[in-house]
Amino acid sequence: MNCLPDWQAMLLSKHSLVVLLEKNSLITALFMVGAILWVSSVISRKLTRGRIHASAIAIFMGLALAYLGGMMTGGEKGLADVPLLAGIGLLGGSMFRDLAIVATAFGVRLQEFIATGLSGIISLMLGIFVSFLIGGLVAYAFGYRDAESITTIGAGAATYIVGPVTGTALAASSEVIALSVAAGLVKSILVMILTPFVATRIGLDNPRSALIFGGLMGTTSGVAAGLAATDEKLVPYGAMTATFYTGLGCLLGPSLIFMIVQWFV
Amino acid sequence: MVIYGTALLAFCMLVGLVIGQLLGITLGVGKNVGGVGIAMLLLIVLSDWLRRRDRLPVPTQQGVLFWSSIYIPIVVAMAASQNVVKAASGGWLALVAGVATVLACLALVPVLSRIGSNAADPTDSPPGDKA
Numbered sequence: 001m002n003c004l005p006d007w008q009a010m011l012l013s014k015h016s017l018v019v020l021l022e023k024n025s026l027i028t029a030l031f032m033v034g035a036i037l038w039v040s041s042v043i044s045r046k047l048t049r050g051r052i053h054a055s056a057i058a059i060f061m062g063l064a065l066a067y068l069g070g071m072m073t074g075g076e077k078g079l080a081d082v083p084l085l086a087g088i089g090l091l092g093g094s095m096f097r098d099l100a101i102v103a104t105a106f107g108v109r110l111q112e113f114i115a116t117g118l119s120g121i122i123s124l125m126l127g128i129f130v131s132f133l134i135g136g137l138v139a140y141a142f143g144y145r146d147a148e149s150i151t152t153i154g155a156g157a158a159t160y161i162v163g164p165v166t167g168t169a170l171a172a173s174s175e176v177i178a179l180s181v182a183a184g185l186v187k188s189i190l191v192m193i194l195t196p197f198v199a200t201r202i203g204l205d206n207p208r209s210a211l212i213f214g215g216l217m218g219t220t221s222g223v224a225a226g227l228a229a230t231d232e233k234l235v236p237y238g239a240m241t242a243t244f245y246t247g248l249g250c251l252l253g254p255s256l257i258f259m260i261v262q263w264f265v
Numbered sequence: 266m267v268i269y270g271t272a273l274l275a276f277c278m279l280v281g282l283v284i285g286q287l288l289g290i291t292l293g294v295g296k297n298v299g300g301v302g303i304a305m306l307l308l309i310v311l312s313d314w315l316r317r318r319d320r321l322p323v324p325t326q327q328g329v330l331f332w333s334s335i336y337i338p339i340v341v342a343m344a345a346s347q348n349v350v351k352a353a354s355g356g357w358l359a360l361v362a363g364v365a366t367v368l369a370c371l372a373l374v375p376v377l378s379r380i381g382s383n384a385a386d387p388t389d390s391p392p393g394d395k396a
Contacts, residue, residue, distance in 0.1 A: 033338045036345075055337045062344030070350030080346035092342030098301045100339045102278045103332035105305035106312055113306070123377050130373065131366050138362040153358070157366040165295065182355020186363025189352055192344060194367065202374040209378045216370040216377070220301075221347070225340045235336065240302045247289055247298030 021084055029087030036061050056196045056229035063189060101224060101243075104236040113240065116208045120241045123215030128249050131158040131218065132257050135183060147262040149176045151253060154261070156180025157187060158249040159219045166253035188222040195226030204230060207237045214238030218245030270328020273315075277308040 021028045040058035044050060048057075066078025075081030080089025090096070113120075135157025136150045144150055152172040156163030156179065163180030166172075172180075195204070195213075203209050214223045214237065223242040227235045278301070285300020292298060312329070315321040352359070 029342060030338075033342050033345075036341055037338060055341070058337070058341045059344045062341045063347060063349055066345045066347045067349040067353065069345070070348065076348045076351065078346045078349060088342045089346045091339060092344070092346045096339050097343050098282075098304075099274065099278055100332050100336040101301055102281070102304045102308055103274055103329050104336055105308050106274075106326075106329045106333055108305075108309055110306075110309050110313060113309070119377060119380070122380075123373075126373065126377065127370055130369055134366045134369050135362045138358060138365060142358045142361075153362060156359075157362045161296070179355060179359055182351055182359035183362040183366075185348055185352035186355065186359050187367055189347065189349065190363055190367045194371070198371055202371055203378055204374060209374060212377045213374050216373050217367075221343055225344055228337050228340045232337065236305060240305055243301040243305075244299040247285070247292075247294055247296050250294040250296045251292050251298070 018084060022086070025085070025087030026090055027087070029085060029091045032085060032088065033091065036065075053196055053229050055232075056193075059192055059225045059229055063192065097221075097224065101220075101235070101239045104232075104239065108236050112207050112237075113211075116211045116237075119208065120211045120215050123212040124218075124241055124244055124248060127216035127218050127245065128158055128252055129257070130216075131187075131249075132253070135180075136261060144176070145265065147258065147265045148172045150265065151258045151261045152176050152180045153183060154257070155249065155253040156183035158184070158253070159246050160184025160188060161246050162249035162253055165250045166258075169254035170258060184219070188219040191217050191219055191222030192225040192229070195222075196229040199230045204234070207234065210234035210237035211241050215241035215245065218242055218249065220246065267324050267328040267331075270325040270330075271332070272328070273311065273325070274308065274329050274332060277311065278304045280304065281307055 037054065037058050040061060041054040043057050044052055044054040062079075069075070069079035069082050069085070073081040077089050079085050080092070132151070132154035135154035138157070139150045139153035144153065148170040149172055151170060152163060152167035153176060155166035160181045161184070163184050164177050167177035167180055199205065202213075204213055210227060213227070217223050217226070217238075220239065220242045223238045224235065227238045281302070281304025282297060282300040284303050285297040288298040289296050308329075312321060352363075
């Protein structure tokens with residue numbers, strides 16, 4: 001009995017297990033994500049008989065854990081704000097995400113992109129304008145009457161980056177900017193969850209429609225996760241157009257679209 | 266060597282990001298415009314060129330393929346680090362704006378897919394609001 005190490009003390013001691021895991025946070029994150037994917041694949045096979053993609057379940061679990069993490073820590077980065085799991089933030093941050101997105105283009109034929117080039121551009125433009133239009137109309141319906149607030153909330157409906165960038169440029173109130181970020185986050189999360197369920201109904205099963213989908217939706221994280229949960233082969237096409245969206249939105253929001261909104265108000 | 270593939274991937278991403286940044290500065294936007302998209306195009310062109318010259322052996326390809334196969338785990342980590350609490354606390358305006366925009370844009374996917382594609386597709390069904 002006495003020769004056994006004191007496990008409890010070891011676990012709780014500041015210099016032991018927890019610190020070890022924190023120090024190797026990226027490795028902890030790799031293990032954690034692997035575990036999430038394994039659980040998801042079991043759920044997918046056993047509970048849904050393969051009808052719901054394991055990756056869709058994993059992404060949903062990720063979001064649920066992000067909610068828990070956010071509630072526990074009060075931070076902005078979901079589960080990644082738990083010190084033990086800070087590596088999740090690095091692994092899922094834009095650096096690795098963008099590297100992986102670029103890698104998905106490997107083996108794709110250039111002709112497939114060129115053939116759909118024009119519809120990609122049209123979908124980008126339409127996606128940005130429709131998002132601003134609907135976001136702006138909702139803002140109007142909720143009682144906002146000044147062009148700055150309407151444009152900023154419309155920008156949030158584009159992506160959660162276009163929102164604050166536009167809002168800051170137009171000197172909108174911080175309350176309106178916060179709303180625009182929230183609207184953009186709702187959009188991004190909804191695209192992640194909804195895409196696999198509506199994919200067949202909207203004909204999202206070929207490179208061309210994936211490219212159009214990316215341009216219309218625009219949220220890189222939403223599109224990246226939504227397509228991953230639908231069909232991994234479609235990822236490069238949707239991601240390609242989506243990565244242009246935020247930049248274009250930040251360009252058009254405070255300029256052309258603000259002018260149009262001003263003209264209407 | 267595997268690292269050649271990963272280095273090729275890293276090179277494409279860096280060049281793409283630099284071009285995207287320059288594009289952003291030129292347009293007067295504080296953001297990177299399409300850097301990742303440009304990097305993807307570059308990777309497609311470069312790998313195609315190398316393949317045709319027989320300069321893309323299997324180990325080199327593996328250096329890229331690892332990163333594309335780790336894509337879904339990365340996306341799961343991304344989902345786990347989203348600010349879901351804030352999205353849920355934005356109130357009705359944020360919720361309505363987000364939901365309405367997503368539904369409208371989803372509905373436009375089949376509409377745009379039809380335009381320009383000469384193959385008539387009889388299986389087009391009205392876009393859904395299935396949530």
